[in-house]
Structures are given as C-alpha cells and as structure tokens.
Amino acid sequence: MSGKRNVHYRKIGIYFILFFMAIAIVFPIYWMLLTTFQPTSQATAYPPSLFFKSFSLDKVIEVLLDTSVIKWIFNSFIVALGVVVVNLLISVPAAYSIARYKIKCNTILLFVVLVTQMIPPAIMVVPLFEIFASVGLNNNLLSLILADSILTLPIGTWILIGFFENIPTEIEEAAIMDGASKMMLFYRISLPLTYPAMVTVAILTFFDAWNEYMYAYTFISDQSKWVGTVGVASFMGQFLTDWQAVMASSLIFSILPMLIYIFLRKYIVRGVSEGFAK
Amino acid sequence: MSRSMKPVNKTIFCEGMTIKMGIFNTEISNLKEKFTRFCRNEEYVPYLLNLLIVLSIVLLFVYPLIYGVLSSVYSKGEFSVANYSRLLTDRNFWHALWVTVLYVFFYTVGIMFIGFVTALAIDVGEERKLPGSKILSSFLTLPYAIPDVVGSLVWLWMMNPRHGIINYLLSFLGIEGLKWLTSGDLALISVVLVGIWRLFPMHTLIILAAFKTVPRSLYEAADLDGASTLQQFFYITLPSIANIMKFLVLLTVVWSFKRFTIIWLLTRGGPMHATETLAIMIYTEAFKFFDRGYASAIAVSLLIIVGAVSVLYMKFFKESEAEGGLL
Numbered sequence: 001m002s003g004k005r006n007v008h009y010r011k012i013g014i015y016f017i018l019f020f021m022a023i024a025i026v027f028p029i030y031w032m033l034l035t036t037f038q039p040t041s042q043a044t045a046y047p048p049s050l051f052f053k054s055f056s057l058d059k060v061i062e063v064l065l066d067t068s069v070i071k072w073i074f075n076s077f078i079v080a081l082g083v084v085v086v087n088l089l090i091s092v093p094a095a096y097s098i099a100r101y102k103i104k105c106n107t108i109l110l111f112v113v114l115v116t117q118m119i120p121p122a123i124m125v126v127p128l129f130e131i132f133a134s135v136g137l138n139n140n141l142l143s144l145i146l147a148d149s150i151l152t153l154p155i156g157t158w159i160l161i162g163f164f165e166n167i168p169t170e171i172e173e174a175a176i177m178d179g180a181s182k183m184m185l186f187y188r189i190s191l192p193l194t195y196p197a198m199v200t201v202a203i204l205t206f207f208d209a210w211n212e213y214m215y216a217y218t219f220i221s222d223q224s225k226w227v228g229t230v231g232v233a234s235f236m237g238q239f240l241t242d243w244q245a246v247m248a249s250s251l252i253f254s255i256l257p258m259l260i261y262i263f264l265r266k267y268i269v270r271g272v273s274e275g276f277a278k
Numbered sequence: 279m280s281r282s283m284k285p286v287n288k289t290i291f292c293e294g295m296t297i298k299m300g301i302f303n304t305e306i307s308n309l310k311e312k313f314t315r316f317c318r319n320e321e322y323v324p325y326l327l328n329l330l331i332v333l334s335i336v337l338l339f340v341y342p343l344i345y346g347v348l349s350s351v352y353s354k355g356e357f358s359v360a361n362y363s364r365l366l367t368d369r370n371f372w373h374a375l376w377v378t379v380l381y382v383f384f385y386t387v388g389i390m391f392i393g394f395v396t397a398l399a400i401d402v403g404e405e406r407k408l409p410g411s412k413i414l415s416s417f418l419t420l421p422y423a424i425p426d427v428v429g430s431l432v433w434l435w436m437m438n439p440r441h442g443i444i445n446y447l448l449s450f451l452g453i454e455g456l457k458w459l460t461s462g463d464l465a466l467i468s469v470v471l472v473g474i475w476r477l478f479p480m481h482t483l484i485i486l487a488a489f490k491t492v493p494r495s496l497y498e499a500a501d502l503d504g505a506s507t508l509q510q511f512f513y514i515t516l517p518s519i520a521n522i523m524k525f526l527v528l529l530t531v532v533w534s535f536k537r538f539t540i541i542w543l544l545t546r547g548g549p550m551h552a553t554e555t556l557a558i559m560i561y562t563e564a565f566k567f568f569d570r571g572y573a574s575a576i577a578v579s580l581l582i583i584v585g586a587v588s589v590l591y592m593k594f595f596k597e598s599e600a601e602g603g604l605l
Contacts, residue, residue, distance in 0.1 A: 010402075011406075011408065014399045014402055014403050014408065015403075015408070015410075017395060017396065017399040018396075018399050018400065018403060018410075021392075021396050021399070021418070022417050022418075024475065025417055025418065025420055025421055025475070025479070026417060026420065028429070028432045028433060028436060028475070029420065029424065029432070031432060031435070031436055031443060032428075032432050035435065044441065046440070046441050046446070047446055048441070048443055048446055050443075089330060090330045090331050090334055091331065093326075093327035093328070093330065093331075094327060094328050094330070094331035096327060097323075097324040097327035097328050100324070101323075101324035103324060105324070105325070105328070106324060106328070109328060109331070109332070111592075112335060113331070113335070114592070114595075115588065116335060116339050118532045118584060118587075118588045118591070119339075119343075119581070119584065120535045120536040120538075120557055120580060120584060121536060121538065122536075122538055122556070122557035122558075122560045122561060122577065122580070123343075123346065123560070123577040123580055123581055123584075124339075124342050124343070124346070125560075125561065125564070126346060126349075126560070126564045126570050126573050126574055126577065127342035127343070127345040127346040127349065127574070128338075128342050129564075130345070130349075130570070131341070131342060131345060146338055147338065149334065149338070150334065150335070150338045150339055153331070153334070153335075157331070181320060182320040182323040183320070183323060183326075186323075186327065207422070207423070210425060211425045211426055211427075213425075213426060213427050213538075213539040213542075213543075214538050214539060214542075214561070218565065228425075228427075229425060229426075229427040229539075232427055232428065232431065233427050233430075233431070233543060235431075236431065236434070236543075243435050243438070243441070246431050246435065247431070247432070247435060250427075250428040250431050250432065251428075253425065253427075253428060254423070254424055254425060254428050257423045257424070257425065258423045258424075260423070261420065261422070261423035265416070268422065269483060272480060272483045272484060272487075
C-alpha cells in the first residue's frame with residue numbers, strides 16, 4: 001500500500017522536474033516569438049500578456065527591409081561554411097593518422113590538440129587581433145574563418161578519431177593484400193566510411209562558428225562585413241532599445257540553426273554522446 | 279660496396295681525415311637508407327596527414343600564444359616586468375580573480391546539479407515509459423541551437439527591471455522591482471543562471487549517455503536480491519558513472535573559464551566590476567583602455583590558472599585512458 005503511494009509520488013516528482021525543465025528551456029524562446037509577432041503596442045506593453053492576442057508581421061518586415069540583417073546573416077553563413085570546410089580538411093587526415101598510427105609524434109599531437117581546446121579565446125584575442133592586423137587580414141571574413149577553425153578543431157578531431165578507431169582493421173588488411181598504398185587506404189577505404197561522422201562534425205562546427213561573437217566583434221569593424229552575432233547585438237542601444245526589433249532580428253538569426261537542429265538532431269546527440277563514450 | 283671503397287682511396291692522403299670522412303659517409307649512407315625505407319614503406323604517410331593540423335596549430339595557436347607572452351614583457355622594444363608589478367597591486371585584478379573563482383564554482387555546481395537531475399528524470403521516465411517524457415526530453419537540446427548572443431538578448435529583455443516578464447510574474451508573489459543585472463548582489467547570479475540555461479542540456483545528454491552504459495544485468499541481479507530503487511541508485515548507478523562525472527566536472531571547470539559572450543552582453547562586467555571575470559577584464563583592458571601589454575599580462579595569469587586545472591584534467595584523462603576509456 002505505502003509502496004504504491006510512493007511510486008505515485010515519484011511519478012509526480014519526475015513529471016514535475018521534466019515539466020519545469022521544459023518550461024525553463026522553452027519559455028525564453030516562446031517569449032522571443034511572442035514579442036516578435038505581436039503589434040508593437042502590445043509586444044512592449046506593461047503589464048505584458050502571456051499569450052498571443054493578435055498576430056503581426058510588421059516588425060519582422062521592418063527589420064528585414066530597413067536593416068542589414070540579411071547581409072549579416074549571409075556573412076555568418078560564409079564564415080560558418082568556410083570554417084566547416086577548413087576544419088574538415090584539417091581534422092579528417094589528422095584524426096585518421098592519430099587513430100591508425102600509434103607513433104610518438106601522434107601522441108604528442110593529440111595532447112596538443114586537447115590543450116588548444118582548454119585555452120580561453122580571451123587569451124588569444126589580443127595577439128590574434130594584432131597578428132591579423134599586421135598581415136592585413138583585419139576587416140576580412142577570412143580572419144574569422146581562420147580563428148574559428150582553431151576553436152572548433154579539437155572537437156572535430158576528437159569525434160573523428162573515435163570513428164576511425166571503430167573501423168575494423170580487417171577492411172584495410174584486405175586492401176593491403178590487393179596492393180593498396182597507405183595513402184589509398186586512407187583515401188579510398190577509410191574516408192568513405194566516415195561520411196556520417198563528418199556530417200556530425202560539420203553540424204557541430206557550423207553551430208560553433210554561427211555562435212562565435214568575441215572574435216567577430218573584435219576583428220571586423222566595417223558594418224557591411226559584420227556577421228549575424230555582431231549585427232544582432234548592435235540592435236541593443238546604449239540608452240533606448242527597441243526590444244521588439246532586438247527580438248525580431250534575434251529570431252531571424254536563429255532560424256537556420258533551429259532548422260538544422262530540428263532536422264538533424266540525431267547527429268548532434270550522437271556526436272555529443274559518442275565524443276564522450278570514447 | 280662502392281660506398282666502403284671511397285674512404286679507402288683517400289687514406290693515401292691523410293689518415294686522420296679519412297677516418298672522419300668514413301664516419302661521415304656511413305652516417306650519410308645510414309640516413310639515405312633510412313630515407314629510402316621511409317619512402318618505400320610509406321612511413322611518411324602519418325606525417326603527411328598531420329601536415330595541415332601541425333601547420334595551423336603552429337601558426338594560429340602557438341605563435342599567437344608566444345606573441346601574447348612576449349607582448350606582456352616587452353614594451354617599446356624593451357624588456358620590462360612593469361605590467362606584472364602593476365598586476366600584483368591592482369585591486370581590480372584580484373577582484374576579477376575572485377569573481378572568476380565564484381563564477382566557475384557556481385556555474386560548475388549549478389550546471390552539474392541541474393544536468394544530473396534532468397538526466398535522472400528523463401532516464402527514469404523513459405525506463406518506466408511515462409507518457410510524454412520522450413517529447414519533453416527531445417526539447418532538451420534546444421538551447422544548443424540558440425546562439426549565445428540571442429540567448430543573452432532574450433534574457434536581457436526578460437530580466438528588464440521595468441518591462442521584463444520575470445519581474446512582472448514575480449510581482450504576483452509580492453516580489454517587486456528586482457534589478458537582475460544592475461545590482462551588485464544579483465548580477466553575478468543572473469549571469470551564471472543564463473550561462474547554465476544555455477549549456478546544461480549538453481550535460482544532461484552526457485550524463486544520460488553515462489546512465490545508459492551501466493549494464494542492465496546489474497540491476498536485474500539487485501532486483502532479485504530485493505534491493506530498493508534508492509539502494510540500486512547509490513550502490514550501482516553512482517559508482518558506475520563516478521569516473522565520467524569526475525571527468526565532466528573537470529571539463530566544466532576548464533570550459534567555464536572560456537565563457538565570455540553572455541557576461542559581456544548582459545553586463546559588460548558591471549555593475550562596478552561585480553561580474554568582471556578575468557576574460558572580461560582582458561577584453562576591457564585591451565579594447566576599451568587600449569592597454570594591450572597589460573591585457574596580455576592578465577591573459578598570461580589566466581593561462582597559468584587554466585594550465586594548472588588542465589594538468590589535473592590531463593592526469594585524470596591519462597589514468598582513465600590506461601584503464602580503458604571512460605565509459
């Protein structure tokens with residue numbers, strides 16, 4: 001009898017935790033939608049209403065037409081795509097090498113890769129700024145691609161190492177029998193098997209590059225070359241802030257990663273759990 | 279054959295020299311042999327594959343780090359430790375160090391606790407097949423898709439002291455006009471909470487993955503022995519995931535030193551330095567007061583702190599690697 005009641009309480013407890021967590025996670029996103037898609041008078045009224053009363057696209061259209069938000073998002077896209085490509089080019093061969101060849105040099109390399117992941121970007125921002133300025137890369141999106149690639153390199157390499165290690169060696173051994181060279185083993189045999197892992201790495205890298213703010217805020221001063229993070233944050237005024245415009249531009253900027261998240265969630269979850277399951 | 283002949287021919291001229299030349303020649307031939315073996319067996323392959331990563335780490339990581347350390351001790355071409363002596367007497371620096379410690383502590387404890395409780399609720403919910411728990415858990419990684427900047431701005435709007443929804447809802451509980459980000463007592467807590475909101479789903483996912491690795495058979499055996507759920511949790515689940523939890527705590531500590539964007543956008547380190555961590559202070563010194571040398575000195579001190587924590591982490595990492603992985 002008491003056991004049964006206990007189970008009941010536990011069930012309620014679990015629901016309570018899950019429900020509370022889901023609210024805590026989703027409410028800010030809901031609030032962003034609510035502020036964006038209401039007529040201005042209602043969106044910023046006090047006391048605020050917790051529910052939609054009427055729908056309006058006015059602010060979204062205003063932000064899209066009157067500001068450079070589309071341009072900034074396009075810049076973000078260029079940078080994120082660049083980081084994904086650079087990151088894969090660098091991390092795939094290195095991960096294969098570390099996974100396959102247990103030589104001393106690779107042990108050291110793995111150690112260094114893990115170290116880069118621990119250094120706060122705030123330590124790197126000043127020297128990188130001066131180095132990029134000295135080679136004329138300031139105000140150039142390429143500086144962001146290079147700087148962000150180093151940030152995302154460790155997680156990509158880490159996930160890929162796990163993946164390459166899981167490929168059975170028998171496949172490669174069979175290819176050696178057929179006279180394949182070592183480069184061919186990598187290029188023809190192992191590489192095609194890792195495409196799914198590369199998708200995971202590409203998504204995580206894309207998210208990180210899309211999210212990066214400090215470098216973009218520092219290296220790019222030309223307003224037409226701003227990326228989304230810097231542009232959206234610039235809506236926040238020193239004294240007066242049009243909160244509805246801030247929320248509308250935030251929402252527009254979040255659409256792409258949210259879509260990726262909704263449709264490719266399993267890759268993200270797998271990347272996170274596999275990165276740790278190693 | 280011909281290689282060994284050469285030194286013999288030269289003996290005629292000078293004996294001492296020949297011996298040296300002989301050693302030299304055999305060394306060269308050794309190297310040559312090594313090199314041909316290196317090429318024939320394709321021993322260069324791992325090095326070739328590593329070329330790009332080594333190049334990028336050297337150019338974009340090692341070089342900037344050295345550059346940063348040097349610019350903290352060189353001003354106008356002269357060696358000077360002025361930046362460091364200033365550091366020792368700068369009350370703002372020690373305050374920033376203290377804020378960093380507080381931030382790291384509260385952030386780590388908070389995110390581990392919330393991540394763990396959520397993971398536990400999802401795990402139990404899925405195991406008992408409670409309706410709805412699957413849908414709820416699929417929401418969990420959602421903040422990961424929201425950029426830091428957007429998350430900060432939304433919370434900034436919600437925490438607005440006059441028009442924000444949070445203060446409005448709290449007013450029903452009789453709590454009025456909390457200054458979330460502009461009062462020295464609350465600002466640090468607010469900044470930590472938003473940081474946790476943004477990333478705790480990652481912790482939940484990791485801890486969930488850890489739960490899943492505990493062998494079912496252990497629980498079945500415990501069931502047969504009549505162990506209660508609570509006992510099973512304390513004697514089976516916790517010991518099984520202790521290793522990964524330690525690892526995760528260390529990793530969270532290391533990662534929390536990296537947080538910048540959310541603090542910067544919410545408070546810029548204010549009010550009155552209340553949320554100024556070392557990362558924020560570096561940025562302010564470098565790009566607001568344009569004192570890059572001093573900023574570099576702070577950066578070096580942060581580097582030393584992170585380095586010390588990382589050594590712990592690496593040590594642990596090596597130990598668990600030797601034991602055959604974390605999970």
